[in-house]
Amino acid sequence: MLSRTDAxxxxxxxxxxxxxxxxxxxxxxxxxxxxxxxxxxxxxxLARSVSEPVPGFGNxxxxxxxxxxxxxxxxxxxxxxxxxxxxxxxxxPVAWALAVMPSRFASVVFAILxxxxxxxxxxxxxxxxxxxxxxxxxxxxxxxxxLIDKPLPLVNNLTGVTIGMTYIMLPFIILPLYGxxxxxDPAILQAAALCGANxxxxxxxxxxPLAMPGMAAGALMVFVMSLGYFVTPALLGGTANMMLAELIxxxxxxxxxxxxxxxxxxxxxxxxxxxxAVQLRFFGTDRMGGR
Amino acid sequence: MSKPFLQIRxxxxxxxxVTAVHDVNLDVAQGExxxxxxxxxxxxxxxxxxxxxxxxxxxxxxxxNGQSLLSTPSHKRNIGMVFQRYTLFPHLSVGENIAFPLKVxxxxxxxxxxxxxxxxxxxxxxxxxxxxxxxxxxxxxxRVALARALAYDPPLLLMDEPLxxxxxxxxxxxxxxxxxxxxxxxxxxxxxxxxQEEALRLSDRIAVFSKGVIDQIGTGPELYANPATRxxxxxxxxxxxxxxxxxxxxxxxxxxxxxxxTVIPNVPLHGKPVVGGKAALMLRPERLRLTRSxxxxxxxxxxxxxxxxxxxxNIHVATQTAKGDALAVRLPFGHEAxxxxxxxxxxxxxxxxxxxxVFC
Ligand SMILES: Nc1ncnc2c1ncn2[C@@H]1O[C@H](COP(=O)(O)OP(=O)(O)OP(=O)(O)O)[C@@H](O)[C@H]1O
Ligand SMILES: [Mg+2]
Numbered sequence: 001m002l003s004r005t006d007a008x009x010x011x012x013x014x015x016x017x018x019x020x021x022x023x024x025x026x027x028x029x030x031x032x033x034x035x036x037x038x039x040x041x042x043x044x045x046l047a048r049s050v051s052e053p054v055p056g057f058g059n060x061x062x063x064x065x066x067x068x069x070x071x072x073x074x075x076x077x078x079x080x081x082x083x084x085x086x087x088x089x090x091x092x093p094v095a096w097a098l099a100v101m102p103s104r105f106a107s108v109v110f111a112i113l114x115x116x117x118x119x120x121x122x123x124x125x126x127x128x129x130x131x132x133x134x135x136x137x138x139x140x141x142x143x144x145x146x147l148i149d150k151p152l153p154l155v156n157n158l159t160g161v162t163i164g165m166t167y168i169m170l171p172f173i174i175l176p177l178y179g180x181x182x183x184x185d186p187a188i189l190q191a192a193a194l195c196g197a198n199x200x201x202x203x204x205x206x207x208x209p210l211a212m213p214g215m216a217a218g219a220l221m222v223f224v225m226s227l228g229y230f231v232t233p234a235l236l237g238g239t240a241n242m243m244l245a246e247l248i249x250x251x252x253x254x255x256x257x258x259x260x261x262x263x264x265x266x267x268x269x270x271x272x273x274x275x276x277a278v279q280l281r282f283f284g285t286d287r288m289g290g291r
Numbered sequence: 292m293s294k295p296f297l298q299i300r301x302x303x304x305x306x307x308x309v310t311a312v313h314d315v316n317l318d319v320a321q322g323e324x325x326x327x328x329x330x331x332x333x334x335x336x337x338x339x340x341x342x343x344x345x346x347x348x349x350x351x352x353x354x355x356n357g358q359s360l361l362s363t364p365s366h367k368r369n370i371g372m373v374f375q376r377y378t379l380f381p382h383l384s385v386g387e388n389i390a391f392p393l394k395v396x397x398x399x400x401x402x403x404x405x406x407x408x409x410x411x412x413x414x415x416x417x418x419x420x421x422x423x424x425x426x427x428x429x430x431x432x433x434r435v436a437l438a439r440a441l442a443y444d445p446p447l448l449l450m451d452e453p454l455x456x457x458x459x460x461x462x463x464x465x466x467x468x469x470x471x472x473x474x475x476x477x478x479x480x481x482x483x484x485x486x487q488e489e490a491l492r493l494s495d496r497i498a499v500f501s502k503g504v505i506d507q508i509g510t511g512p513e514l515y516a517n518p519a520t521r522x523x524x525x526x527x528x529x530x531x532x533x534x535x536x537x538x539x540x541x542x543x544x545x546x547x548x549x550x551x552x553t554v555i556p557n558v559p560l561h562g563k564p565v566v567g568g569k570a571a572l573m574l575r576p577e578r579l580r581l582t583r584s585x586x587x588x589x590x591x592x593x594x595x596x597x598x599x600x601x602x603x604x605n606i607h608v609a610t611q612t613a614k615g616d617a618l619a620v621r622l623p624f625g626h627e628a629x630x631x632x633x634x635x636x637x638x639x640x641x642x643x644x645x646x647x648x649v650f651c
Contacts, residue, residue, distance in 0.1 A: 190345055191378040191436075193365040195392035196443065205391070209382045 042269070049262030059263035069247070073267075076244040079158065079233065080226035083165045084219050090166070091173030091218065092211070098174070099181040113171050121168070125235045128164045129155060132236070160236035161243075165226055172225065173218035180214030181207075216283045224272050244268055294357060296321035296479060297447060302351035304337050311337040313503040314351070319481065321446075324473050326482045328490040328526065329500030335483045338500075339449050342481065344368050355447065371440030371448040371478070375455055377432045379424035385435050386411075386420035392443045410438035413472060430461045434468065441476060450482045454489070466492055487527055499523050519561055521650040524573045531574045531618045533592070535649065540564035545649045547572060550614050555590050558644045562651035573648040576621040580641040581608065581628045591641035594618055596634055608632070610640065 019026075049059050063069050098106050116124065131137050132154035139151040154160055184207070192202040208215075230245035237243065244264060251261035295318035304312040312334040319325050327335040340346040342353060344365035353360045360368055379388050389410050393403040411417050414434040424432055433453050440448060450469075454462045470493060473480055484490050490497050491511040498508045499522070507519040511527070518524035521532070538546040538554055545560040547570065558572065585591060594610035597617075601607075606629055608620045620640060622629055632638075 185376060185378065187374050187376050187378045188380065190343070190365070191372065191374060191439075192380070192391070193345075194343055194368070194370055194372045195395060195439065196366050196369070197391070197395045198366050201395045205395070206380055210380075212382075 045258075045262040045265055048258045049260075049266055052257075052259035052262075059259045060267075063260065063263050063267065069264075072242050072244060072247050075241045076227055079161055079165070079237075079241065079243060080223050082158075082162050083169055083226045084223045086162060086166045087169045087173045087222050088215060088219055091170055091177055092215070094170075095174045095177035095181055095211075095214075096207075098178050099184075113174065116167075117171050121231055122235075124168065125164055125232050128160070128167065129235060132160055132163065155236055156238040158237075158241055160238075161233050161241065164232045164236040165229060168232060169222040169226065172221050173215075176218045176221075177211060177214040180211050184210050213283050216279060220275060220279045224275055227272060228268055295319060296323075296356065297481075298352075298354040299338070299342075300352045300354065302338065302341060302348045302353065304334070304341060304346065305349045311503055312341075312348075315503075315505055317498060317505065317508065319479060322477045322479055324480045324482065324493060324495045326484060326490040326494035326497045327500055328484060328487060328497050330485055330526075333500040334503040335485075335500050336451055339372075339451050339481060339483055342447075343370060343372055343449055369443065369445050371443070371445035373433065373436045373440050373448070373450045373453040375452040377424065377429065377436070377456075379432055379435055379439070381424050383424075384420065385416065385422050385424070385427070388424070388435055389439045389442050392439065396443065406442055410442050413441070413475065414438045414468065430457050430465055433457070433465065437469070437472065441472070441478065444478075446479060448478045448480045450480065452483050452485070455484075455486075462489070463492075469493060491527075497527075499526055501526075516646075517559070518573070518648065521561075521571060521573070524648065524650070529576050529619070529621070531576055531579075532650075533572045533574070533612070533616050533618065535570050535572045537564055537566055537568050537570045537649070537651070540566055545570070547649055549592065550612070555644050555647075558647050558649045560649045560651070564651050568651070570649050570651045573650060574618070574642055575646070576607075576619045577605075578642060578646055579618075579620045581620050581622060581626075582639045582641060583628070585639050586641045589641045590644055591639040592618065593637065593639055596632060596636045596638060598634065599629075599632060610638070 050057060052059075094109075098109055101109075129136075133139075134151040134153075134155075136154070138154065139148075142148045143151065154163070188210075189202055189206060192206045197205060228245050229243065230249060233241075233243040234246055234249075237246075245268075248261050248264045248268075251257045251264065297317075297319040299315055299317040299319075302312055302315045303310070315334075315338060317325075327338065329335050337346065341348050342360070344360070344363065347361070379385075380391065383391065386407050389407045390403050393406055398406075407420070408417075411420060414437055416431065416434055416438070419427070419431070419435075424435070427435065436453070454465055457465065466489060469480075473493075482490075482493060494511065496508060496510055497514060499506045499514065501520075501522045507514060507523045509517075514523055514527045518527060524530045533549060535547040535549045538548055540546075540560055543560050544557050545564060546554050546556045547558055548554050549572065555572075562570075564570070580586070580589075580591075582591070585593070592612060594612050596608060597611050598609040599606065600609070601624075604624055606622050606624060606626070608622060608629075610618045610620065612618060618640060628638075
């Protein structure tokens with residue numbers, strides 16, 4: 001009893017130099033930096049988008065009113081959607097295989113995945129350029145095999161962007177999906193089989209629904225990252241399918257139009273936040289476990 | 292007897308150098324409740340998994356209703372199973388879980404709904420239809436799993452330690468439910484457990500597994516009264532073992548010599564006897580008679596009391612023979628021999644040789 005009172009008394013005036021979790025004043029410098037380098041620039045951009053060249057929402061009206069710009073928005077969503085879809089299509093089987101293969105094989109595949117993630121983005125994108133161009137390895141092989149007569153247009157178009165970006169985004173689908181599939185008890189699939197479900201029924205009625213939170217998390221991450229992607233669309237895409245990030249770069253770098261650039265960037269930010277809100281609503285952090 | 296309903300013929304399963312199941316043979320009658328009882332790693336689950344089609348046997352055959360099952364994949368075997376771990380589909384409600392096997396069989400909706408209602412009633416979970424498995428207790432989840440496994444009227448139901456994650460009281464409650472459901476549905480059940488009490492309470496017959504072999508198959512009373520091996524004697528009921536010398540052996544009976552007593556004639560004998568060799572005499576603690584002085588005319592061993600433990604409705608008395616071998620006695624509470632019994636007292640333990648066993 002006595003010792004408890006003592007402890008309480010001691011707890012009321014913490015001796016100097018002892019750290020407690022509520023001493024968050026230590027984090028203030030970091031918070032200050034965050035405000036200075038993240039919140040302030042965004043605020044400035046917002047301010048410039050409604051004040052240049054003349055005060056008002058003229059930039060937004062122009063951006064959302066012109067068919068040229070709307071086409072770029074549409075193309076941005078198309079590319080992001082396609083990349084997300086193809087990534088899921090490839091990522092699901094890979095994540096599944098990783099979850100069930102012996103761990104020494106899985107660690108080799110993980111090493112390859114991580115190595116590719118750590119390789120310089122430009123280097124990877126140029127590598128795809130080399131592979132996909134008219135005289136590139138892929139076209140040469142296909143012609144050599146007699147499958148095609150003329151080289152396929154694989155680069156500077158939608159195909160090129162989709163291939164290049166899917167390759168870059170795959171790990172972001174595979175890793176969360178792998179985590180979710182690993183947590184599924186194999187006995188649940190055995191139970192499904194004894195209940196009479198064939199492989200296809202087990203996949204569609206059991207495995208896919210249980211993997212859904214992982215798919216949603218990965219898909220959203222890839223979709224949002226794709227929306228603002230610059231390097232790969234700029235190098236592998238054509239002029240006909242420009243993406244939003246390229247448009248922003250053009251406004252700021254070539255046209256020195258900070259007003260329009262800021263407006264486009266903020267539209268992108270709002271869309272991203274809206275998608276994040278949707279994800280929280282349906283797959284809130286507490287629902288991510290799959291239970 | 293007509294053709295057995297289920298035949299396990301010489302099933303063997305090897306995992307690399309490990310042999311999990313050694314040539315197991317077993318016939319099961321229709322409607323029977325048969326339990327695989329044995330310690331951890333004795334091959335019970337492996338045998339069950341071979342029946343379920345999750346594992347292929349290295350050799351041997353499984354015949355159900357006269358037809359080999361081995362070439363039929365799990366999802367076409369039409370066998371029900373309840374697992375040790377909770378295997379309800381977490382994204383489906385209780386009702387949808389029970390409907391699952393019927394939906395994959397593409398039965399009409401009205402029929403499915405009626406069956407789900409029947410099954411919920413069978414396991415006494417009416418009104419829980421819309422709950423998710425995560426909102427149910429472990430015992431309730433296993434009852435739903437039972438309902439799901441019985442929904443498609445399987446001829447055979449496998450249960451692999453379905454109650455091992457539950458506490459004792461709940462376990463007993465669901466054991467009752469399982470018995471009732473077995474009587475009501477007349478489904479043939481193969482049940483796995485390492486709990487002898489559970490096996491005795493539930494089963495028509497018990498197959499005692501030891502190191503991948505079935506040591507003995509029989510009803511509970513048969514195994515208790517007539518254990519074929521020392522392992523079975525140790526596993527079913529409590530047992531005392533005393534080292535003894537084999538004097539003569541013939542026709543499943545032996546005369547033995549125990550230190551401190553004369554030759555004890557006509558004890559049931561198991562194993563391969565070597566006359567003049569060593570053997571073990573098995574006695575049941577609850578069948579020993581404790582007396583203060585040597586009982587005239589009956590076989591008895593002199594011992595010293597080393598400990599007395601009160602266990603509720605009976606009392607456990609630990610004793611030692613002159614040679615230092617431990618011998619436990621179990622007496623009902625209030626037995627007159629207990630009242631003045633103290634540690635260090637010299638007493639006699641009498642027994643009937645016909646109810647003892649010798650294992651070589
Ligand atoms: N996949 C496997 N690979 C290698 N050995 C295995 C495998 N499955 C089981 N075994 C071995 O086979 C033996 C029998 O295992 P089994 O699971 O059938 O035992 P059990 O009687 O069900 O035990 P428990 O009561 O612990 O469930 C064990 O020695 C086990 O280590
Ligand atoms: Mg087991």
